[in-house]
Amino acid sequence: xxxxxxxxxxxxxxxxxxxxxxxxxxxxxxxxxxxxxxxxxxxxxxxxxxxxxxxxxxxxxxxxxxxxxxxxxxxxxxxxxxxxxxxxxxxxxxxxxxxxxxxxxxxxxxxxxxxxxxxxxxxxxxxxxxxxxxxxx
Numbered sequence: 001x002x003x004x005x006x007x008x009x010x011x012x013x014x015x016x017x018x019x020x021x022x023x024x025x026x027x028x029x030x031x032x033x034x035x036x037x038x039x040x041x042x043x044x045x046x047x048x049x050x051x052x053x054x055x056x057x058x059x060x061x062x063x064x065x066x067x068x069x070x071x072x073x074x075x076x077x078x079x080x081x082x083x084x085x086x087x088x089x090x091x092x093x094x095x096x097x098x099x100x101x102x103x104x105x106x107x108x109x110x111x112x113x114x115x116x117x118x119x120x121x122x123x124x125x126x127x128x129x130x131x132x133x134x135x136x137x
Contacts, residue, residue, distance in 0.1 A: 014073070015134070021070030022130050028067065029087070029123050032060035036113055041106065050102055050109070057116070058094050061087055075133055079126040086119035093119070 039053035047053070065087050072080045093116050103109040 018071045018073055018076060019130060019134050021067055022076070022126070025064045025067045025071060025083070026123050026127060028060050028064035029120055032057045032064065032090075033117055033120060035060060036116060040109060040113060051098075054094060054098055058091060058098075061091050061094070065091070071130075076126075076130065079122070079129045082122040083126050086122040089119040090116055 035048075035053050035056035038048040039050045041047045065084075068080070068084050068087065097112060097116060103112050
């Protein structure tokens with residue numbers, strides 16, 4: 001083999017399954033975020049009704065939560081725990097928000113959406129850690 005060619009190590013089946021499960025959970029989280037952001041008016045286009053967007057947000061986050069055990073492993077435990085807590089916290093905040101009523105003005109909606117999404121920032125950090133894990137395979 002030429003010294004310039006690097007051999008590509010293949011990820012173990014267990015690591016592949018972990019990577020795929022993380023990707024599925026992260027995709028569900030991203031879809032949930034998009035559903036909530038869609039409630040915000042942009043320009044002259046009205047957003048999706050808040051109740052509809054919030055219900056979809058919660059539904060998709062519950063789907064992400066169901067897939068979380070699939071990427072829990074000794075190597076991912078630290079980032080997994082933060083992401084799991086982030087999903088749980090976003091769902092808790094969404095439930096509370098649903099019961100408190102709708103924001104009265106646009107600025108309140110923006111702040112509320114940001115508050116609901118903030119715990120999910122953990123998935124961006126987890127993605128970097130998971131990519132590093134995949135490269136180390």
